[in-house]
Amino acid sequence: MLYIKAPAKINLTLDVLYKRPDHYHEVDMIMTTIDLSDRIGLEARQDGVIKIISADRFVPSDERNFAYQAAKLVQDTYKIKEGVSITIDKEIPIAAGLAGGSSDAAATLRGLNELWNLNLTIDELAELGAQIGSDVPFCVYGGTARATGHGEKIEELPTPPNCWIVLAKPKIGVSTADVYGGLRLDGVVHPNTAKAIEAIDNKDYEALCKSLGNVLENVTLKLHPEVSMIKEQMYRLGADAVLMSGSGPTVFGLVDSEARTARIYNGLRGFCDEVYTVRLLGERNTLA
Numbered sequence: 001m002l003y004i005k006a007p008a009k010i011n012l013t014l015d016v017l018y019k020r021p022d023h024y025h026e027v028d029m030i031m032t033t034i035d036l037s038d039r040i041g042l043e044a045r046q047d048g049v050i051k052i053i054s055a056d057r058f059v060p061s062d063e064r065n066f067a068y069q070a071a072k073l074v075q076d077t078y079k080i081k082e083g084v085s086i087t088i089d090k091e092i093p094i095a096a097g098l099a100g101g102s103s104d105a106a107a108t109l110r111g112l113n114e115l116w117n118l119n120l121t122i123d124e125l126a127e128l129g130a131q132i133g134s135d136v137p138f139c140v141y142g143g144t145a146r147a148t149g150h151g152e153k154i155e156e157l158p159t160p161p162n163c164w165i166v167l168a169k170p171k172i173g174v175s176t177a178d179v180y181g182g183l184r185l186d187g188v189v190h191p192n193t194a195k196a197i198e199a200i201d202n203k204d205y206e207a208l209c210k211s212l213g214n215v216l217e218n219v220t221l222k223l224h225p226e227v228s229m230i231k232e233q234m235y236r237l238g239a240d241a242v243l244m245s246g247s248g249p250t251v252f253g254l255v256d257s258e259a260r261t262a263r264i265y266n267g268l269r270g271f272c273d274e275v276y277t278v279r280l281l282g283e284r285n286t287l288a
């Protein structure tokens with residue numbers, strides 16, 4: 001069995017520039033991987049079948065699974081006769097704004113490149129990934145990056161200043177399409193992406209904290225007031241900066257002291273089931 005780690009991402013910034021004539025929005029965002037990961041196991045099979053195995057009953061076991069779609073895309077594109085059993089050990093909360101399904105697809109692409117001896121470059125894997133979902137190319141590379149276009153154009157960035165990250169996910173799932181659909185661009189406050197990149201370049205933690213921003217936040221906050229409540233609690237408990245990731249509903253807080261991280265974690269556990277303390281995973285992926 002070949003095992004590949006599939007880490008979650010958070011959006012340090014998420015700006016939307018305009019609505020495109022296709023069903024996408026033009027975005028400009030900074031994403032970074034965190035050490036909360038699913039584990040993907042790949043085992044070759046000779047019968048041509050793609051089989052998804054997961055103990056988590058919320059993970060689809062058919063062609064709706066992004067890892068399945070990744071394997072099918074590779075089979076069809078490169079006329080592969082072999083099949084694969086894909087085991088998904090799920091740690092990343094589902095429909096959380098943490099790109100769990102996208103990361104599973106990306107890990108499957110990287111793994112199949114090895115299992116089926118495809119010799120594709122990481123750029124070619126990312127291009128394939130864009131056919132599955134907007135977040136998949138970033139997940140193929142990992143690390144930290146600026147993503148533009150509908151999310152598929154990736155420019156590597158240095159690792160952000162070191163800190164702890166507390167994640168809290170309220171008990172609701174959010175549809176990304178609904179959140180983009182509810183966005184009204186007139187009057188939105190755009191994050192300053194250039195300033196955030198400068199803060200990352202300079203490893204300036206305080207400047208990074210000041211430049212976080214996500215234009216989708218207000219849409220999700222209006223739909224789900226419990227997200228606002230978690231944001232307020234995180235601030236009250238002492239996080240240096242607090243933001244919703246992606247289309248939500250997961251909220252993350254940046255903290256530069258271990259003691260404060262523990263206090264925030266313990267304080268949030270009181271009223272939120274899914275709370276995690278994680279670190280940034282600075283490194284970019286090499287091929288699996």
Ligand SMILES: C[C@](O)(CO)[C@H](O)COP(=O)(O)OP(=O)(O)OC[C@H]1O[C@@H](n2ccc(N)nc2=O)[C@H](O)[C@@H]1O
Pocket residue numbers: 011014023024025026027029097099102132133134135136149150151176177180181246247
């Ligand atoms: C919110 C983010 O997770 C931030 O990283 C991404 O922008 C969304 O990435 P994703 O979940 O991989 O999104 P996709 O599966 O490609 O698209 C789901 C739906 O979200 C909307 N969508 C997505 C990306 C984008 N740039 N504009 C959009 O309007 C579209 O309605 C699309 O049909």
Ligand SMILES: Nc1ncnc2c1ncn2[C@@H]1O[C@H](COP(=O)(O)OP(=O)(O)OP(=O)(O)O)[C@@H](O)[C@H]1O
Pocket residue numbers: 058059060064065066067088093094095096097098099100101102104105135176246247248
């Ligand atoms: N491998 C997978 N793991 C989890 N969910 C999956 C997977 N494949 C498909 N899905 C479906 O995708 C939907 C979104 O789940 P996912 O966890 O990827 O959302 P997300 O983290 O909010 O994504 P993003 O941050 O990219 O918008 C779920 O409703 C789920 O049924």
